[in-house]
Amino acid sequence: MPQWKLTTEFTFDSAHYIRDYQGPCGRMHGHTYKVKVEATSEKLYPSEHCPHPVMVADFKSLRWAKQDVSKGGLDHCILNEVLPPEYYTTAEVIAKFIYDETKKRIPKDVKLKICVWETPSSWVEYEDS
Ligand SMILES: Nc1nc2c(c(=O)[nH]1)N=C([C@H](O)[C@H](O)COP(=O)(O)OP(=O)(O)OP(=O)(O)O)CN2
Ligand SMILES: [Zn+2]
Numbered sequence: 001m002p003q004w005k006l007t008t009e010f011t012f013d014s015a016h017y018i019r020d021y022q023g024p025c026g027r028m029h030g031h032t033y034k035v036k037v038e039a040t041s042e043k044l045y046p047s048e049h050c051p052h053p054v055m056v057a058d059f060k061s062l063r064w065a066k067q068d069v070s071k072g073g074l075d076h077c078i079l080n081e082v083l084p085p086e087y088y089t090t091a092e093v094i095a096k097f098i099y100d101e102t103k104k105r106i107p108k109d110v111k112l113k114i115c116v117w118e119t120p121s122s123w124v125e126y127e128d129s
């Protein structure tokens with residue numbers, strides 16, 4: 001079956017520390033996180049802003065995390081203060097948080113893959129199986 005794969009990338013700048021980590025990463029420090037979001041679907045849908053079924057998902061709903069924290073995103077915040085406590089601030093768990101929050105904003109049958117780069121040389125992928 002043919003399908004669409006929608007891809008968008010963005011960055012956000014935030015501070016974090018890994019709770020109970022023995023070493024420098026346990027101290028507050030910052031990253032420019034890079035995020036890639038891929039949304040795949042065999043079907044198109046309307047969006048909040050468009051009544052016609054012409055999108056996998058609105059790019060706006062895939063890029064929410066790049067917004068300033070005061071507007072509901074993750075930019076310019078202390079991640080430990082913004083993510084619920086069960087979400088540790090490793091790249092793995094940040095990717096899961098972005099996945100969980102993005103899922104709430106897109107049609108339920110759209111498959112999602114989130115990649116988070118904590119540094120240019122280290123990244124993680126979290127995706128629907
Ligand atoms: N599996 C994970 N390991 C580590 C994570 C993580 O999210 N998942 N995070 C960190 C730290 O947050 C840290 O900021 C990364 O530090 P580091 O690996 O030292 O990054 P550098 O680019 O500075 O690496 P160098 O090899 O020192 O250049 C740690 N581990
Ligand atoms: Zn870090």
